[in-house]
Amino acid sequence: MNESPNPAVLTEQRGNVLIVTINRPEARNAVNAAVHVGLGEALERAEHDPEIRAVVLTGTGDQAFCAGADLKALSRGERLEPADQAQRAWGFAGVVRHPISKPVIAAVNGFALGGGTELALYCDLVVAADHAQFGLPEVKRGIYAAAGGAFRIAQQIPVKLAMEYLLTGEPFTAQRAAELGFANRVVPLAQLMDTALDLAARIAVNAPLSVQASKRIARGIADGAIASDAEFWEANKREGKIVMRSEDAREGPLAFAQKRNPVWKAC
Numbered sequence: 001m002n003e004s005p006n007p008a009v010l011t012e013q014r015g016n017v018l019i020v021t022i023n024r025p026e027a028r029n030a031v032n033a034a035v036h037v038g039l040g041e042a043l044e045r046a047e048h049d050p051e052i053r054a055v056v057l058t059g060t061g062d063q064a065f066c067a068g069a070d071l072k073a074l075s076r077g078e079r080l081e082p083a084d085q086a087q088r089a090w091g092f093a094g095v096v097r098h099p100i101s102k103p104v105i106a107a108v109n110g111f112a113l114g115g116g117t118e119l120a121l122y123c124d125l126v127v128a129a130d131h132a133q134f135g136l137p138e139v140k141r142g143i144y145a146a147a148g149g150a151f152r153i154a155q156q157i158p159v160k161l162a163m164e165y166l167l168t169g170e171p172f173t174a175q176r177a178a179e180l181g182f183a184n185r186v187v188p189l190a191q192l193m194d195t196a197l198d199l200a201a202r203i204a205v206n207a208p209l210s211v212q213a214s215k216r217i218a219r220g221i222a223d224g225a226i227a228s229d230a231e232f233w234e235a236n237k238r239e240g241k242i243v244m245r246s247e248d249a250r251e252g253p254l255a256f257a258q259k260r261n262p263v264w265k266a267c
Contacts, residue, residue, distance in 0.1 A: 007023065007034075008022070008023055008024055008032070008034035008035045008038050009021065009022060009023060009034075009035060009037075009038025009039055009041075009042060010023045010060075011042050011045070013051075013052065014197070015201075015204070016051060016052060016053040016054065016204040017052070017053070017054050017055070017056060017197060017200040017201065017204060018042065018045065018046050018049075018052045018054075018055045018056070019055075019056045019058070019193075019197075020039065020042040020043075020046075020055060020056065020057050020058070021057075021058050021059060021060055022035055022038075022039070022057075022058070022059045022060065022065075022066055023059075023060045024060070025059075025060045025061040025063070025064070027067070027070055027072075028063065028064035028066075028067035028111075029059040029060060029061070029064045029065065029066045029067060029116075030066065030067040030068060030069065030070035030071075030072075030073075030115075031066065031068065031069055031070060031080060031092065031093045031115055032070045032073050032078065032080055033078075033079055033080060033081055033082050035093060035094070036080065036081050036082055036087065036090070036092070036093055036094040037082050037084075037087055037094060038094070039057075039093050039094040039095050040087055040090040040093075040094025040095065040098060041094070042055070043055070043090075043094065043095065043098050043100050043104075046100060046102045047100040047101060047102060050208070052102060053102060053103075053203065053204035053208050053211065054102060054103045054104075054105065054200040054203045054204050055100075055102055055103070055104045055105065055200075056104075056105045056106075056107050056193070056196045056197060056200055057104060057105070057106050057107065057119065057123060058106070058107035058108075058109055058192075058193070058196070059109050059110065061109065061110065062109060062110060062129075062189055063110040063111070064109075064110040064111055064112075064116070065106070065107075065108040065109050065110050065111065065112040065116050065119075065120075065132065066093075066112055066115060066116030066119055067111070067113060067114070067115075067116060068113055068114025068115030068116050068117075068118070069092070069114060069115050071141065071252075071253040071256050071257060072253075072256075072257045074253045075253045075254050075256070075257040080092075091147065091148070092115055092118065092146075092147035092148075093115060093118075093119060093147070095119055095122055096118055096119070096122050096147045096148045097148075097225075097229075097233070099219060099221045099224065099225065099226055101212035101213075101215055101216055101221065102212065102215075103124045103125065103200075103203050103211065103215055104122070104123045104124050104125075105123060105124065105125045105126070105127060105196050105199055105200055106119065106120045106123035106125070106126045106127065106128075106196075107127050107192050107193055107195075107196035108120060108126060108127065108128040108129060108132045108134075108174070108183075108192075109129050109132070109189065109192055110129065110131065110132055111132060111133040111134075111171075112132060112133070112134050112135075113133065113134070113135045113136075113137055113171065114135070114136060114137055114138055114141075114145070114149075115147055115149075116134075117134045117135060117136055117149060117153075118136075118145065118147040118148050118149040118152070120134065120182075121148060121149060121152040121153060121156060122148060122152070124215065124219075125184045125199055126177070126182060126183045126184055126185075127183070127184060127185045127186075127187065127192060127195050127196040127199065128174035128177060128178070128183045128185070128186050128187075128192075129174065129186075129187065129188065129189040129192045130174055130175070130186050130187065130188055130189070131174070131189065132173075132174040132177075132186075133171045133172070133173055133174065134171060134172055134173075134174070134177055134182070135165065135169065135170060135171030135172060136149045136150075136153065136165060136166055136169060137169040137170075137171070138169065139166075139167065139168075139169045140169040140252070140262075141252035141253060141255075141256055141262070142243075142246070142248035142249045142250070142251055142252025142253070142262060142264065143243060143244065143249050143252055143253075144239065144243055145166065146236050146239075146240060146244075148229075148232075149166070150166060150232075150236070151229075151232040151235075153165065153166055154166070156181070156182055157180040157181065157182050158180065161180065174186045184199070185199075246267060247265050247267050248262075248264050248265060248266065248267070251263060251264070251265070
């Protein structure tokens with residue numbers, strides 16, 4: 001597998017498919033600034049290379065697809081996004097506000113919690129290993145699913161169930177994801193990449209411009225943005241001024257890093 005300029009993310013092109021791998025197994029493939037840049041640059045490459053017709057996004061190892069934001073890094077005061085303004089505009093992980101015309105398939109090789117689920121929500125198709133888990137546990141950490149999860153989950157599964165998972169922060173299995181229509185396929189881990197690549201090949205064999213136009217229409221993508229998401233992102237910004245500046249938002253990641261129960265103050 002060929003490394004991208006940033007070793008936190010690996011890329012490999014197989015025919016017309018670009019495989020993009022989060023490569024931080026020591027941190028359960030959690031997102032830091034290096035992952036943000038690496039994933040964002042990989043999407044840019046896919047969008048502008050006419051030879052790439054589909055993207056498969058996965059994680060290194062068999063335990064974690066992506067553990068979400070690197071809360072331990074956050075508790076140390078590290079930024080999870082790069083300094084470059086254009087790269088920051090891609091959103092969390094360089095992905096969630098970075099729609100491209102090329103179809104993106106998530107190959108979920110392990111648990112995908114928090115930002116990991118938000119990456120899967122961003123993708124057009126999801127193939128999950130049978131031991132994978134999804135969930136938005138941010139409310140258990142004093143934060144909220146601000147990387148698209150709070151609105152995308154309610155768009156992609158029945159609203160009452162979306163609200164249950166969003167407000168309890170409890171996880172759900174790959175099998176349940178398939179029942180809800182959130183995952184296209186659930187397979188043994190050994191078959192994960194073959195299944196994802198088979199879907200990608202079935203897409204890539206079609207007329208590229210037709211596929212890309214179809215995705216833009218279905219997703220409402222125009223000029224590199226999804227207009228219908230604008231109000232949700234504005235709500236994210238508004239709520240973030242309250243939640244992310246609170247004492248609870250500092251307490252949650254700190255308690256997580258210290259492996260103790262948080263003490264909430266609602267302030």
